[in-house]
Amino acid sequence: MKNNEHEFNQLLSEIIKTTHFIKTEVIQTLWSGYGEIARFETVEPDLDEFSDVRDMTFVVKHIRPPVIQQHPRGWSGAISHQRKLASYDVEAEFYQHWANKIKPFCALPQFIGQASLSQSCLSSKMIVMSDLDSEGFPTRLTTASAENSKICLHWLARFHAYNMQHDPLDNWPNKLWPIGTYWHLATRAKEFDAMEKGPLKDAAVELDKSLNNCRYKTLVHGDAKIANFCFSNDLAHVAAVDFQYIGGGCGVKDVVYFLGSCLDETTLELQFE
Structure with a gap:
């Protein structure tokens, strides 16, 4: 454990260019026990860790896949595990090569750095980004x-407008999901099998095909629920994580998923109009 902590601190210090930092809080644990998101602060070298004087705050998403995977809703399995691991690689790719270009138009965390951790476990990594609270x-x-x-x-x-593609290249979006969003038919076989028979299930294949073959494609956030938006205190401005x-x-997938995450059916x- 101490070796793991030493490696983590060493890699983090290389990214933020200082060894003087402290973890101030765990913001949340990752889905299914795959790690945590924590807030850190740098401190002046001549101040102890209990000082009220602070410098920069930043956020670290530390991915530590568990040895035994447990999905909260019972959808565990090798395929689900590999998809989660791939999702963190996709996220790291997005932050490193896309996010800072998009940030002037759509508020989101600024990428600071990333690193893989060799000693803790396979596929363990950290993504370091700016603190949206600050x-x-x-x-x-x-x-x-x-x-x-x-x-x-x-x-x-x-x-969606910034990332709209009128004639995308064959490999677009390179190293991100070819089909974005957490929910689409190819990745939800167990859930689809568990659905009751009815018009929606009967139409699922055609609906999925239509969405995946839309004329104009863009980058979709992929998990655009209300919990993944951070607001200013007056609720006039928002950033996404x-x-x-x-x-x-198809951008409408983000829109429908978002509305369903925060508004009731009535x-x-x-x-609607």
């Missing part, structure tokens, strides 16, 4: 009014 986005919501949801829809509209399932696709029906 950039003016400290508020999190679990639900939203129809009015408040518009700021997230505006973010998605800018994101968690890009594990970003890839090519509000959705009343606000």
Whole structure:
């Protein structure tokens, strides 16, 4: 354990160019016990760790896959495990090669650095990024009014417009998911089999085919639920996080998934137009 901690601290210090930092809080654990997201602060060299004086804050997403995988809803398995591992590689790729170009148009964390950890476990890595709380986005919501949801829809509209492809290359988007989003038919075989028979299940294959073969493709966030948006205190501005399932696709998938994550069925029906 001490060797793992030493390696983590050594790699992190190389990324942020200082050995003077402390972990101030665990923001959240990763899905199915695959690690944690934590906030760190750099400190002046001549101050002890209990000083109130701080310099820069930053966030580290530390991926540590468990030896035994347990999905909270019972969808564990080798395929699910490999998809999770791939999702963290995709996210690291997005932050390193895409995010900083997109940030001026759509608020999201700035990429600082990444590293693989050899001693802790296979596929363990860290992604270091800027702290959105310190950039003016400290508020999190679990639900939203129809009015408040518009700021997230505006973010998605800018994101989709910036990344719109009229004639994408064969390998676009390189090293991201060819088909973005957490939910699409090719990756949800168990869930599809568990669905009750009905019109939606009967139409699933054709619906999935239509979405995947849309004329104009863009980058879709892939997991655009309300929990993955960070708001300013006045709820007038928003930033997005968690890009594990970003890839090519039809932007409406993000929109529908987002609306379903924060508005109830009555509000959705009343606000449809």
